[in-house]
Amino acid sequence: MALTLVVDDPIAIYSGMVPGFVAGQYARHELEIDVRRLAARAGARLIEARALRVDPRRRQLELEGHPTLTYDLASLDVGSxxxxxxxxxxxxHALSTRPMVRFVRRMHELIDRARVRLPGRPFRAVVVGAGAGGVELGLCLERRLAREGAGPVEMSLLEAGTRILAGAPSGLVRRVQQVAAARGIRLSCGARVQAVEPGQLRLEGDQTLPFEALLWVTGAVGVALVRDSELPQDERGFVRVRSTFEVVGHDGLLAVGDCATFEAFPDLPKAGVHAVRSGRVLDHNLRARLRGERLRAYRPQRDFLTLLNLGDGTALGAKWGISFRGRWAMRWKDHLDRRFVEAFQ
Ligand SMILES: Cc1cc2nc3c(=O)[nH]c(=O)nc-3n(C[C@H](O)[C@H](O)[C@H](O)COP(=O)(O)OP(=O)(O)OC[C@H]3O[C@@H](n4cnc5c(N)ncnc54)[C@H](O)[C@@H]3O)c2cc1C
Known part of the structure; x- marks a missing residue:
């Protein structure tokens, strides 16, 4: 058997520590995973190339700048x-969170801009999207700029929906609102961006909002590989899979993580927790397919622990509808995150 791993970048980023990196709490190498070393340990051939299209009928994967691969069994884990x-x-004009490796590599440009601007002039940072990622990044960036910038910081979080942190317990939302109010961060719901121009956003209703830095954190949609392939997909461009990760209607192709949507749980949030927990079941199912054995179903947990880094040494958390905040919560998050990433480093 020959095992091949295809990645567009040999460095994978652990997203759980990205807000802490933005806050200046972690160095870049602490959140990076060297995929080359992992592949070598697993005895897999590594191909560093972007996968352009998958043809599930011919069982072929078209690659950029590389000969097409033919497979007997393949698994897509291309994220969102x-x-x-x-x-x-x-x-x-915006720095988007995907691809995450690019986001992390370019963050220093933003911080440098804040350091060298004219003293006394406010540095206006805008985060578009106030889901968990946008809120955490906004709060962490605000602390970093307040510490390292050359003057006052004006931070705005814009959300197109009617509330921030859609789907989160109301206690968590209230605590975020309190933190934002205490730091002078503006939270605007019902604000839909229509276009970005140099130094300003154009919003619905013809309003404009000036910025020096713009983060784009608007939630997950499918990647080009899925859109450009003849795969069963939902309206957001995610591959439709059964609970065994098998792509609907295609033997020999599985999909996991953000890029897949379960037929049985179409509204499951795109979260790393699910991608990580899918790993064991995927491992079992790939081996089972090769041996002609029964595949296992993945049963997603509905309620998982949420821990948001606030960038000031504290974290905000929620579980079973109960929310909490403290330095201890940040120490706990740091411990969980480091333990996870170090296992792959
Ligand atoms: C700022 C931020 C913070 C987050 N924090 C958390 C958190 O604390 N907890 C949580 O549960 N979730 C969190 N998430 C969500 C989490 O990042 C995703 O759910 C998770 O990364 C999904 O894992 P994945 O393996 O499916 O995809 P990814 O981690 O995105 O991995 C996909 C990989 O595929 C590669 N790839 C993509 N396209 C191609 C191609 N065409 N060819 C070859 N390679 C390709 C990419 O380079 C990448 O390495 C966060 C997201 C953001 C943006």
């Missing part, structure tokens, strides 16, 4: 992209 990148000016 960010919604709204096609709006005018977003790719040119």
């Amino acid at each position: 992209s960010v919604a709204g990148l096609e709006l005018p000016g977003v790719r040119e």
